[in-house]
Amino acid sequence: MAEALAKSDLLTKEQHAPAKAGLIFPRPTAKTGLVSWLTTVDHKRIGVLYATFAIFFFLVGGVEALLIRTQLLVPNNHFLGAHTYGEMFTMHGTTMIFLAVMPLNAAFFNLLVPLQIGARDVAFPRLNAFSLWVFAAGAIILNIGWLLPSGAPAAGWFGYAPLTSKLFTPDMSADLWTLGLQVLGVSSIAASLNFIVTIINMRAPGLTMMRLPVFTWMALFTSFLLVLAMPAIAIALVEVMFDRHFGTHFFEVSGGGQPILWQHLFWVFGHPEVYILILPPMGYISEILPTFSRKPLFGYPIVVFSGATIGFIGFGVWSHHMFTTGLGAVATAAFSLATMAIAVPTGVKIFNWIGTLWGGHLQMRTPMLFSLGFIWMFMLGGFSGIMHSAAPADAQQQDTYFIIAHFHYVLIGGATFALLAAIHFWFPKFFGRLVDETWGKISFWIIFAGFNGTFFPMHFLGLNGMPRRTWTYDAGMGWDGLNKFCTISAYVLGLGICIYFGTIIWSYFKGKKVGNDPWDGRTLEWSIPSPPPEYNFAAIPKVHARDAWWYEKHHQEEIRKEKAEAIAAESAHGGIHMPDASWFPLVAGVGMLVGGLGFAADHMPVAIGGLIVTFLGIYLWSLEGPGGYHIHLDKDGNATEDHSH
Amino acid sequence: MRLSALFRRLPRRWPAVLTAAALPLLTGALWQLDGPQSTFGAENSPLGPVAQRQLTLFYYTLVVTTVLFVLVGAVLAYATIKFKARNADDEHAEPPEQGHGNPFVELGLTIGSIICLVIIAVPTLSAIWYTYDVPGADTPAKLEEMVKAGKAYEITATGYQWWFKFQYPSERAFATATADARTGKRPEAEFVTANELVIPVGKPVHINLRTDDVIHSFWVPKLAGKVDMIPNRANHLWLQADVPGYYYGQCAEYCGDSHSVMKFRVIALEQKDFDTWLAKQKEPARAAAPIAPANTAPRAAAPLALRNPDDGKKSVPLAGTGDPVVEFKKWQDRQAPAAEDAAKLALISAGRRLFNDNKCSACHTVRGQEGVGVTAPDLTHIGSRSTIAAGLLENDEAHLHDWLADPDHWKPANKMFHGIGRTGKISMPGYIKPDDNGDPMMKDGQPVRNISLSDADVAALTAYLQSLK
Incomplete structure (x- = not known):
């Protein structure tokens, strides 16, 4: 280890390029205040910002959902207009997927991946900040329609051509949607490349791939899925943009365009997207269940391998979203079978989670309740998913409330329950305080009851023939009672979510203070103080086993010696190297925002101006050099910074 | 803190919890899946x-x-109940065996x-x-x-x-x-x-x-x-x-x-x-009364009396009872024309003229009569159908009246009201006039009307359309 450090170029002082003089923005050195947050490259701060934005949009999407449910409270309701209703379900879907669940997962990638692999930051800290600000730009572009005369996008989160064409959506709402998603795609791809490089290259010594925590594995698979799936929708969005602005005929029916092409491109992205949403939650669950069962994950290699299998088969099942588009019997059969096949690795994960519980000492903390809730709800969602793989039966269920029930079981009962478990579980790590257990449990039971009350009856609404995206329905259809029940339950679910986040906010100020390892954790993030110092690890850990921190706790003597050696070696070579903050990721992100809005409004000078700002930001960012400074730790762990180069 | 004590006990009551989870399952049984x-x-x-x-x-x-x-x-339920830590001693006991799984399982x-x-x-x-x-x-x-x-x-x-x-x-x-004089067909x-x-x-x-x-x-x-x-x-x-x-x-x-x-x-x-149905439908539209001569007298401008669907009638079905048997019977009854007295015939005749004057025929076809349009539903035998506005409203006088008086309320953005063609120029204006962008032309916060129908006009049009059986 010491030898490896000595050889590392990155740690020798002479190699640092001096910061260039004459740049518009010199490297900021603020550690507190607004500027420090705007220019931060610290993965933990970026993670917190991602989480804050994501939770904000999660609540916005939730309000949209409650408005939708209010409109459906009684038959023939005119609480919302038909167009407003279209905006609501379009933005509810788009927001929850792209602006809530994805960035919340990204927040946890940021917060946890470097800590779990024993690294001091991600591979490209400024690129990480860039991903964050570009995400914010995309979120603003998507939502700004609410404030404009065009209104918010209203062609559905799936944006099927030719409804998005100039002929059927003449205003700029469709442009805001295409540009917003396009910009979010840039953010996702940049972040994914960053995490792939980080996970593969920056693992601590001894942390072989088959010792990686399962969450980090899932982050890796998700990143690969994003890098491979995002280009499909990027191309499709470019085609829509060209059709709308430059008169091309990709989907333009009068010019011989093929609207079905959009569906293929969209779902080649859209189905892996489902796994992009659900694989990280499977990762949280695979960390939380072993911790509160006090034993390792059952069948670790199988869980990892089934994650890879899901990611792989996930690219071969997209047309099960299109069983009703007249694929022909052979293609329908092929996608039916592939869809059944993907249920096997998913089922295997559930068996392994149950195997993890088996023989453990289960501690029923709030994250454990959410995790067990996840298994139950995800099972229900998974089984209704298997039912859809039978294509002829799906021909009846497709685009009905049965489907809505199915995917909310996967995305709320699955992904969201896991995210709520994860927030509760890792909150003490990053804020040094426990989330209140009593109110956490109360919120769990209210959410659990509200969620099931909202979505379970939707199975029956679907079987009773209620189609999706229904602005209003007639009284004679037999749907009144269940809709009323669903709406009231949705308010209960909303109440539970309010209690949950209210508890989180209360705990931020008043929660019980805890040390580094409140749950008797198993992975490396629990080995360092809460909240972690900016350099994460005083000594880069050496990993001897899966569940590295569990091993350390049971081999303390050996580890203490190792750590002392590592610290000595590192300080002999200049101390802990830290990256400098930078303005340019933010500048590039602002450029994306201006450019995106310019394109959407068909205002070329602004559009090109925005692009120039983006490129200028990236160019100057490459000019300012890697920068960096050193932190020296004394015997008591007090840090001093050394900004000399 | 009594509440917290309750919640501490709650996880120990798994049977009760499972019952709670099963409640939504029961909700399905409470409603029969017998909708249309x-x-x-x-x-x-x-x-x-x-x-x-x-x-x-x-x-x-x-x-x-x-x-x-x-x-x-x-x-899962068994494992959760069986292996749950039951007290503080359980929680602080030595961790169980750190097994990593079983390939055969x-x-x-x-x-x-x-x-x-x-x-x-x-x-x-x-x-x-x-x-x-x-x-x-x-x-x-x-x-x-x-x-x-x-x-x-x-x-x-x-x-x-x-x-x-x-x-x-x-x-x-x-x-x-009638047969063509030249061909005899x-x-x-x-x-x-x-x-x-x-x-x-x-x-x-x-x-x-x-x-x-x-x-x-x-x-x-x-x-x-x-x-x-x-x-x-x-x-x-x-x-x-x-x-x-x-x-x-x-x-x-x-x-x-x-x-x-x-x-x-x-x-x-x-x-x-x-x-039988085919033979009847193949015939051109039934002409109950000839088209009325142009009425030069100023038309009565009675305000439109629109039934407000949000006004305490939320639970009233718009399109019949929802019972297939009842609706089938009603459909069969609709096939025969109703008796029409002289006043009704005059109304039908006036309606037929309004249908022409307002260029309804540009989009709708009434085969054998005036219409030639193909961009809107064929109305040749509209009177024999059980619903109007694409299955939305029951085909009776009240609903037809409501529909003609304010189509945008029932079917937002529909072409009869907004016209056909949205970008650039409207190729066929509907009830309202478009501006250059194809958006409704606005004046004093209200769209400018292209077609203005009085209550009496709507009644006449309703009578005409109802007579087309």
Whole structure:
């Protein structure tokens, strides 16, 4: 280890390029205040910002959902207009997927991946900040329609051509949607490349791939899925943009365009997207269940391998979203079978989670309740998913409330329950305080009851023939009672979510203070103080086993010696190297925002101006050099910074 | 802190908790799945063979997944209860054995799940081929042969924003009531209806699915699952009704603002009744009264009396009772013209003139009379249909009046109100005048009217349309 450090170029002082003089923005050195947050490259701060934005949009999407449910409270309701209703379900879907669940997962990638692999930051800290600000730009572009005369996008989160064409959506709402998603795609791809490089290259010594925590594995698979799936929708969005602005005929029916092409491109992205949403939650669950069962994950290699299998088969099942588009019997059969096949690795994960519980000492903390809730709800969602793989039966269920029930079981009962478990579980790590257990449990039971009350009856609404995206329905259809029940339950679910986040906010100020390892954790993030110092690890850990921190706790003597050696070696070579903050990721992100809005409004000078700002930001960012400074730790762990180069 | 004590006890009461989780399951049992669009059969509206096959497959998947759910759920519940730490000592006990899994258990469970999937896969594959097209009609030529031999029937359904057009390729209608003097034959026209598809029972019906604008989806739950109508793509489905009856259908793919009110009906008749219906529908529109001479007197400008649907009548169905048997009876009763006295005839005549004066005929066809339009539903026999506005409202005087008075309220963004063509120039203006961008031209916060109808006008138009049986 010491030898490896000595050889590392990155740690020798002479190699640092001096910061260039004459740049518009010199490297900021603020550690507190607004500027420090705007220019931060610290993965933990970026993670917190991602989480804050994501939770904000999660609540916005939730309000949209409650408005939708209010409109459906009684038959023939005119609480919302038909167009407003279209905006609501379009933005509810788009927001929850792209602006809530994805960035919340990204927040946890940021917060946890470097800590779990024993690294001091991600591979490209400024690129990480860039991903964050570009995400914010995309979120603003998507939502700004609410404030404009065009209104918010209203062609559905799936944006099927030719409804998005100039002929059927003449205003700029469709442009805001295409540009917003396009910009979010840039953010996702940049972040994914960053995490792939980080996970593969920056693992601590001894942390072989088959010792990686399962969450980090899932982050890796998700990143690969994003890098491979995002280009499909990027191309499709470019085609829509060209059709709308430059008169091309990709989907333009009068010019011989093929609207079905959009569906293929969209779902080649859209189905892996489902796994992009659900694989990280499977990762949280695979960390939380072993911790509160006090034993390792059952069948670790199988869980990892089934994650890879899901990611792989996930690219071969997209047309099960299109069983009703007249694929022909052979293609329908092929996608039916592939869809059944993907249920096997998913089922295997559930068996392994149950195997993890088996023989453990289960501690029923709030994250454990959410995790067990996840298994139950995800099972229900998974089984209704298997039912859809039978294509002829799906021909009846497709685009009905049965489907809505199915995917909310996967995305709320699955992904969201896991995210709520994860927030509760890792909150003490990053804020040094426990989330209140009593109110956490109360919120769990209210959410659990509200969620099931909202979505379970939707199975029956679907079987009773209620189609999706229904602005209003007639009284004679037999749907009144269940809709009323669903709406009231949705308010209960909303109440539970309010209690949950209210508890989180209360705990931020008043929660019980805890040390580094409140749950008797198993992975490396629990080995360092809460909240972690900016350099994460005083000594880069050496990993001897899966569940590295569990091993350390049971081999303390050996580890203490190792750590002392590592610290000595590192300080002999200049101390802990830290990256400098930078303005340019933010500048590039602002450029994306201006450019995106310019394109959407068909205002070329602004559009090109925005692009120039983006490129200028990236160019100057490459000019300012890697920068960096050193932190020296004394015997008591007090840090001093050394900004000399 | 009594509440916290309660919640500390709660996780120990798993049976109670499981019951709570099962409550939503029970909610399903409280409501019967007997709506007019239920995918389950009911005594008063049994399923067609395609829908029946789909339902059988649904039950297959339901049984297999329920058995799996119960098995896995039982193990999960058992593990949760059995291995739960029961007290502080349990929580602080030495950790259990740090086992990493058992490959034989994994392999067994994986193979087990694959077997379960095969149980679903076999009937799925056979149903895919069965539901794909009319049995025996593997190629277009074979289908044509079957249609010619009377073993199958063919329909072309086209989706429009927001209504359905139905063409009968093997039938021809009469364009006029009388024979052409020169040829001695009655000129023919295409046979087209809208929003109510009438088919013969006991015969497979092959339906070609087309669209005029965006993607729609053709779905009659009791007869067959949906297939989309996609631009530049020739889709089809087949269905069959084994008993005469009245079946509900709806567009199932989001197609714009009024997607949720884009509905239709399928009416299945015995072959004999179907032939009678065909013969009657092939005739041009019934002329109850000649067109009225232009009335030069100023028209009464009585304000429109619109029934407010949000006004305490929320639970009143807009399109009939929702009971297929009742609706079928009503549909049959509608086929014969009602008695019309002199006053009514005058009203019908005035309505016919208004229909012309307001250029309704530019978009609508009333075969044998004035209309030639093809961009809106054919109204030749509108009076004999049970619904108007694409299955949205019951076809009675009150609803027809409401619909004509304020179509945008019932079907937001509809073309009758807003005109056809939205970018650049409106090619056919509707009730309101468009501006240069195709948006409604506004004055004092109100759209400028292109067509202004008084209450009396609407009454006359209603009488005219009702007379077209």
